[in-house]
Every structure is written in structure tokens, then in C-alpha cells.
Amino acid sequence: FTRVTxxxxxxxxxxxxxxxxxxxxxxxxxxxxxxxxxxxxHIFADYLTSYSHWGYSDIDVVFGDMTRWIDTDEWNDYDIVTYGFGDQDKLYLRGQFTFHKNDPKVINQMWRHCKYLSEMDIRYSEKNASERKFESAEGCYSQAVIMRKDIKVKWAVKAFSDVGEGSPVYTQGMYLSLGSAPSWTSSRSYVPKSVLYTAADVHSGKKLLDLSTNWFEDKTKYAIYNQKDMALQKYEGTKSQVQTYRTLYENGDKEAKDVKCMYWAPKDYQMD
Structure with a gap:
């Protein structure tokens, strides 16, 4: 492997x-x-000197005209912006599209909180360690970003890929994972979290298919999107415990063992 130095x-x-x-x-x-x-x-710093932002995406995602996706506030007011496709209740940075301000000293160095990336000897010290797979962006790196109070992050709800009758703006809730004890794959600032919110069924909101094609841009008709300090979803219901992959896996759920995505990955794939 080529190591980051x-x-x-x-x-x-x-x-x-x-x-x-x-x-x-x-x-x-x-x-x-x-x-x-x-x-x-950090790796491609030499190529980014004349750019204001950098990011990562999946190679099988097509966005088209990016100027119609990225709002002005996302360019100017946030350090990190991540696009979710209807599952913004899970607070992690999406691998399909996340972009950052090009800040070589702060933003571009936050990956160092992931010890298996910044302290490479740990990553290679164990037998067969190279065969392990770590979901950095949606795992340890997300932990490191969430714990920073000086970083502004926007979880944008832009669900054009999976259009359904229920708008995620009104039907989704928000919760933080219960988490687990820190391990050697955890970010340095990681602590278990237990603030959980779940959304009740909401039928009073607009249906997604009823919205105009420019609903992100029409700030007068949809004024809620112009209130940068307001979450896009409504808070409904009360605090309650959410079943994570870990609780299901430990209770013998075989399907939970095989699923490999955020909050559902078995321990040998992503430990936190």
C-alpha cells in the first residue's frame, strides 16, 4: 500500500x-x-492550491449541472457539506457526495483523528490487518467531525435519486447512534452518544411529487430552506432507544451480521 506521509x-x-x-x-x-x-x-494538496473546495463522491453517481445542486450558502457558510438521499436521520458524512472548504491547516487535517490512518504502524502492525476494511468517511471521520464545535456542517436533503410519495423533509427524524466503547479505530475525540430522536408519522406535510422542480431554489415559496439555523425535518415523537446493528448482532440476528453499511457493519468491518 502507498502510505500517507x-x-x-x-x-x-x-x-x-x-x-x-x-x-x-x-x-x-x-x-x-x-x-x-x-x-x-491532504494527499492531493499540490493539485488544490488554486481551488476553494475539494470533495469525494462515488464513481457511479451522476449529478449533472453542479451549479443547480450546490446552494450559495453551501459554498460560503459551511466548512463541510454532505448530501443525503432521504436518510438524513443518520448523522454521518455521506460517501456518495461530501465536499470541504480547502483549508490546509484545519479542515484538510481532520482525518488525522482516525488513528489507523494517522498512525500507520497501528494499521499494519496486526496479522492480516491489510485485509480489514474501514469505512473512514462514514465512520471514524464522521465521528471526528461531529465532535468539533468549531466546524460548521450542513446535512443537505437532496433526494432526487429515489423519489417517493413521502417527502423526507417531513417524514424523517434525527438521532445519534448509541455508540460503543472507544477502540483503536475510534477518533481521538470519540465518546459514546445517547441522544436519540425518532420521527412519528407525519401526513400534514407536502408530498415530494407535488413540489416544483426548482423547490431548492425557490426561497420565497419554501422559506424554510432560507433559514440556515433550522433543521429541514420536523421533530416528532419522544426520545427512545434505537436498535443499532450492535444490539441486533449481539442478539443473534444473522442478517445484521452480513449487512455492511453505517451503523450496521459487523465489528471486524467497522468497530464504531
């Missing part, structure tokens, strides 16, 4: 040898690209 050393390996070497890593260990997403701002 702070020493910018000249690479003297001939290109015809370098390409097959790196290509083999991507072919046999493609998930390493996911692990390093949070560090892209």
Missing part, C-alpha cells in the same frame, strides 16, 4: 513500473480508496 519525497520509480504496481493494489484491494477519502485534501 508528511514528507514530500520525489518519486523516481519509472512510470511503466509504477502503473501496474498501483493498479494491482486497486484491483485486489479496491476498498483502500474508500479508507483514504477523508485524506484526499
Amino acid at each position: 508528511d514528507q514530500r519525497q520525489a518519486l523516481e520509480t519509472p512510470l511503466d513500473k509504477l502503473i501496474p504496481t498501483l493498479s494491482s493494489q486497486i484491483i485486489y484491494y479496491p476498498y483502500i480508496l474508500v479508507e483514504y477519502k477523508p485524506a484526499f485534501g
Whole structure:
């Protein structure tokens, strides 16, 4: 694996040898690209000097005209913006599209809170450690960002890929994961969280299919989107415990063991 270092050393390996070497890593260990997403701002710093923002996405997502997706406040008022597709109740940075202000000293260094990325000897010290897969962006990195009080993050609800009758603006709730005891894959500032909210059924809100195609841009008709300090969803119901993958997995739920996504990954895939 190519390790992330702070020493910018000249690479003297001939290109015809370098390409097959790196290509083999991507072919046999493609998930390493996911692990390093949070560090892209640092890794590609030399290419970002003239850019205001940087980000990461999935290669199978098509956005079209990005100027119609990204609002002015997302460019100017937030350090990090992440797009969710109707599941904004889960507070983590989405791998499908998250972008950051290009701040080399602060924002671009937050990945260092993930110890298995910043302290590389830990990542490679255990037998078969290279076979483990870590969901950095939606796991440890999200933990590190959430715990920072000086970072402004916007979870934007832009659910154009899965249109349904119920608008996520009115039907979704918000909760923080119960979490678990810190492990060596945790961010340095990680602490278990227990503030949980669940949404009751809401039938009084607009249906998504009834909204105009420019509902993100029409700030006069949909004034709620112009109130930057107000969450897009309504809070309904009372605090209650939410079943996470860990509680189901420990109770013998076989399906929970096999699912590999945020809050549902087995311990050997993502420990927090």
C-alpha cells in the first residue's frame, strides 16, 4: 500500500513500473480508496492550491449541472457539506457526495483523528490487518467531525435519486447512534452518544411529487430552506432507544451480521 506521509519525497520509480504496481493494489484491494477519502485534501494538496473546495463522491453517481445542486450558502457558510438521499436521520458524512472548504491547516487535517490512518504502524502492525476494511468517511471521520464545535456542517436533503410519495423533509427524524466503547479505530475525540430522536408519522406535510422542480431554489415559496439555523425535518415523537446493528448482532440476528453499511457493519468491518 502507498502510505500517507508528511514528507514530500520525489518519486523516481519509472512510470511503466509504477502503473501496474498501483493498479494491482486497486484491483485486489479496491476498498483502500474508500479508507483514504477523508485524506484526499491532504494527499492531493499540490493539485488544490488554486481551488476553494475539494470533495469525494462515488464513481457511479451522476449529478449533472453542479451549479443547480450546490446552494450559495453551501459554498460560503459551511466548512463541510454532505448530501443525503432521504436518510438524513443518520448523522454521518455521506460517501456518495461530501465536499470541504480547502483549508490546509484545519479542515484538510481532520482525518488525522482516525488513528489507523494517522498512525500507520497501528494499521499494519496486526496479522492480516491489510485485509480489514474501514469505512473512514462514514465512520471514524464522521465521528471526528461531529465532535468539533468549531466546524460548521450542513446535512443537505437532496433526494432526487429515489423519489417517493413521502417527502423526507417531513417524514424523517434525527438521532445519534448509541455508540460503543472507544477502540483503536475510534477518533481521538470519540465518546459514546445517547441522544436519540425518532420521527412519528407525519401526513400534514407536502408530498415530494407535488413540489416544483426548482423547490431548492425557490426561497420565497419554501422559506424554510432560507433559514440556515433550522433543521429541514420536523421533530416528532419522544426520545427512545434505537436498535443499532450492535444490539441486533449481539442478539443473534444473522442478517445484521452480513449487512455492511453505517451503523450496521459487523465489528471486524467497522468497530464504531
